[in-house]
Amino acid sequence: MESAAKSFLDDVPIALAGPPVRRSRQSTVVWGSNRVTVGGDAPVRVQSMTNTDTVDVIGTAIQVKELAQAGSELVRITVNTDEAAAAVPHIREQLDRMGISVPLIGDFHYNGHKLLTDHPACAEALSKYRINPGNVGKGEKGDRQFAQMVEIAARHDKAIRIGVNWGSLDQDLLARLMDRNTQRAQPWDARQVMYEALITSALDSAKKAEAIGLHGSNITLSCKVSGVQDLIAVYQELARRCDYTLHLGLTEAGMGTKGTVASTAALSVLLQQGIGDTIRVSLTPQPGESRTQEVVIASEILQSLGLRAFVPSVTACPGCGRTTSTTFQELAKQIDDYLRSSMPLWRERYPGVESLKVAVMGCIVNGPGESKHADIGISLPGTGEAPAAPVFIDGQKAMTLRGADIAREFQDIVENYIEKRFGVSA
Numbered sequence: 001m002e003s004a005a006k007s008f009l010d011d012v013p014i015a016l017a018g019p020p021v022r023r024s025r026q027s028t029v030v031w032g033s034n035r036v037t038v039g040g041d042a043p044v045r046v047q048s049m050t051n052t053d054t055v056d057v058i059g060t061a062i063q064v065k066e067l068a069q070a071g072s073e074l075v076r077i078t079v080n081t082d083e084a085a086a087a088v089p090h091i092r093e094q095l096d097r098m099g100i101s102v103p104l105i106g107d108f109h110y111n112g113h114k115l116l117t118d119h120p121a122c123a124e125a126l127s128k129y130r131i132n133p134g135n136v137g138k139g140e141k142g143d144r145q146f147a148q149m150v151e152i153a154a155r156h157d158k159a160i161r162i163g164v165n166w167g168s169l170d171q172d173l174l175a176r177l178m179d180r181n182t183q184r185a186q187p188w189d190a191r192q193v194m195y196e197a198l199i200t201s202a203l204d205s206a207k208k209a210e211a212i213g214l215h216g217s218n219i220t221l222s223c224k225v226s227g228v229q230d231l232i233a234v235y236q237e238l239a240r241r242c243d244y245t246l247h248l249g250l251t252e253a254g255m256g257t258k259g260t261v262a263s264t265a266a267l268s269v270l271l272q273q274g275i276g277d278t279i280r281v282s283l284t285p286q287p288g289e290s291r292t293q294e295v296v297i298a299s300e301i302l303q304s305l306g307l308r309a310f311v312p313s314v315t316a317c318p319g320c321g322r323t324t325s326t327t328f329q330e331l332a333k334q335i336d337d338y339l340r341s342s343m344p345l346w347r348e349r350y351p352g353v354e355s356l357k358v359a360v361m362g363c364i365v366n367g368p369g370e371s372k373h374a375d376i377g378i379s380l381p382g383t384g385e386a387p388a389a390p391v392f393i394d395g396q397k398a399m400t401l402r403g404a405d406i407a408r409e410f411q412d413i414v415e416n417y418i419e420k421r422f423g424v425s426a
Helices: 002-010 057-070 082-097 112-118 120-125 139-155 171-181 190-212 228-241 256-272 293-304 327-349 367-373 406-422
Strands: 026-031 034-039 045-049 074-078 104-108 128-131 159-165 219-224 245-248 313-316 357-361 376-379 389-393 396-401
Touching: 026 159, 045 293, 057 074, 057 082, 057 293, 074 082, 082 104, 082 112, 082 120, 104 112, 112 120, 112 128, 112 139, 128 139, 139 159, 139 190, 159 190, 171 190, 190 219, 190 228, 219 228, 228 245, 228 256, 245 256, 256 293, 313 327, 327 357, 327 406, 357 367, 367 376, 367 389, 376 406, 389 406, 396 406
Parallel strands: 045 074, 074 104, 104 128, 128 159, 159 219, 219 245, 313 357, 357 376
Antiparallel strands: 026 034, 376 389, 389 396
């Protein structure tokens, strides 16, 4: 014990956990009075993408609204045909009528140069254009069509994302790098060459865009792959070589737990290193599942890392032999669902409510302690415990609930606490 005490007194303190420092420059995506700042000191932004047919103006506008209310700060829509391009201004008008000012990103492949030229109202209604260098054409034709899109962006003062994807990588570039690799004294692994091709495509395209006249602060880069370790390796090197804002996402992440875990693993490593300015969790929805689920997961990643706060957090124990009752599970879900569903209204009515911490615990082992650490918490009775549920508010025991209506009474207590602490007149 003496040796341990001496070591504690003599050693430097353990570094405090905290958010990393990001290194990218700052840019702004604008629609009307809504200015979404990306990069620099701005928070890491959440974005998503619709899966509706863009020609369906009402259906697309409704899904954009749902995504925005779930927490998506930028929403991307497919623009692939003349009909879709013609629909974009009407989608923007419908959103404005609904009071949804989220900026729209147009996702272009193959014919973006033509659609933006032929539909100037579409070019104006979008706040940002996503351009895939692998899908703009080959050789001089590709250079000309890329330049056409960038010139339109510069003319309208729009941002662009140069989005490279290993599923549509420029094969001519990859072939050239493969040929050069064979001339090395010690050739790289084929996967390393593919990494280099992704990064080179993104950086060369960004340099071309700046040479055409687009300011570097209006350029975001992404290099999407579907492997966790591949994504980490590519973005670490991309961040080392440039200070453009970076969009993170594991492409084609998959469904359910596989897609959720893979995206969380990859994005968390990079975000903790200060890499990444916007993120998307590209989930394949389960049958009948809302598109907003990917927004919820992206928000949870940032909130779990302490980088953002979107909704009040609910701490709940996993349950064990001491917690044979399902009451604490049901109450935890009820409170969590209630807090999430209330956030679209509460963002305006209760500024700061997203920082609220609630604990719903199932027995006496950790229940009182966790409840004291939360802003408001309850410790429900476990097996063999007295049928009483102490409630703690701001670290102090405030009351004890008993009887069959504990769940309803506790929700009322949470509502009153929010009103008192976060109400505008508070």
